Amino acid sequence: MSTVDPLPDRPAPDNPPGKLVLLRHGETEWSKQGKHTGLTDIPLTARGEELARAAGELVRGYAFSLVLSSPLQRARRTAELAGLHAEVDPLLVEWDYGGYEGRTTREIREELGYNWSAFTHGVVRGRTPGETVEEVAARASRVLTRVLPAMAHGDVALVAHGHLLRILTAVFLREAPRFGAQITLDAGSVSVLAFYREAPAILSWNYGPRLPLVPSES
Numbered sequence: 713m714s715t716v717d718p719l720p721d722r723p724a725p726d727n728p729p730g731k732l733v734l735l736r737h738g739e740t741e742w743s744k745q746g747k748h749t750g751l752t753d754i755p756l757t758a759r760g761e762e763l764a765r766a767a768g769e770l771v772r773g774y775a776f777s778l779v780l781s782s783p784l785q786r787a788r789r790t791a792e793l794a795g796l797h798a799e800v801d802p803l804l805v806e807w808d809y810g811g812y813e814g815r816t817t818r819e820i821r822e823e824l825g826y827n828w829s830a831f832t833h834g835v836v837r838g839r840t841p842g843e844t845v846e847e848v849a850a851r852a853s854r855v856l857t858r859v860l861p862a863m864a865h866g867d868v869a870l871v872a873h874g875h876l877l878r879i880l881t882a883v884f885l886r887e888a889p890r891f892g893a894q895i896t897l898d899a900g901s902v903s904v905l906a907f908y909r910e911a912p913a914i915l916s917w918n919y920g921p922r923l924p925l926v927p928s929e930s
Contacts, residue, residue: 717803720857730863731915732884732905733771735871737782737790738763739899746816748830749873750809751840753784760786761793763900766921768794770902777866778859780804782873790900791871798871801858803851806873810835810842830875831893845879849889852880874899874928881905885912896928 738760742749756764771794781791781798782805791798812820812835821828835842855870862868870877878892884905885891897903897918904915918924 717854720861722861724857724860725864727907727910728860728863730777730865730906731774731867732859732863733774733776733867733869734877734881734897734903734905735767735771735790735794735796735869736874736877736897736899736901737784737786737871738767738793740786742814743874743899746818747814748809748812748816749786750806750813751784752813754786756786756789760899761789763920764790764793767900767902768796770919771796771869774867774869776869778862779869779871780855780858781871782806782876784873787871787873794871796869796871798869801855803855804870804872804876807845807848807875807879808835808840808843809838810840811838812836812842813838813840829893831890845889845892848876848879849883852876852883852889855880856884877903881914885914896924898924898928 738756740754740756740760742754779796779798780801781787783800783802831845834844859868874897878895878897879889882889882891898920901918901920903917906915
């Protein structure tokens with residue numbers, strides 16, 4: 713992915729008071745099946761639309777100074793159903809999984825013969841080039857150069873994808889990108905980041921209509 717957007721002319725503010733609200737898009741047919749869904753542009757299911765509306769109820773009390781969405785329809789539709797007027801930011805697209813697009817972790821592990829994960833072992837090229845976790849983190853870092861100044865004036869919402877938001881959270885927390893492997897996100901969930909006692913922190917994570925029974929597979 714291109715990261716040609718110019719940097720701001722001032723560095724990020726110190727401990728901005730706003731909240732950073734993360735909305736993972738609602739369920740799709742592929743997310744329901746645990747398939748890696750990177751750049752494939754597929755719609756929400758009916759259940760996914762319900763989850764998007766429920767996410768909108770959760771964020772109703774926030775005063776957003778900036779709302780950004782991935783350009784992919786599953787994210788844009790989630791923003792719309794949540795009642796958010798989002799500006800599209802191409803840097804918020806999901807991880808490009810290359811040759812593993814549309815495949816489940818189980819299928820990939822059976823092919824390779826070991827316990828593969830995207831975070832640990834990476835992806836391979838396919839019809840798209842694929843990305844390393846560090847390349848996704850670089851995109852996330854660019855997004856944060858827009859987000860942090862806006863948090864000085866109010867709350868910010870990002871409507872995007874599971875792996876991208878997990879890696880962005882790792883960057884926000886000043887952790888290594890692969891820390892994202894330890895924080896799963898369910899479809900339609902809402903999470904809140906902020907600065908607490910001068911340190912970046914998680915205020916709420918993977919909040920949804922019910923507690924998860926198993927980790928998300930996508």
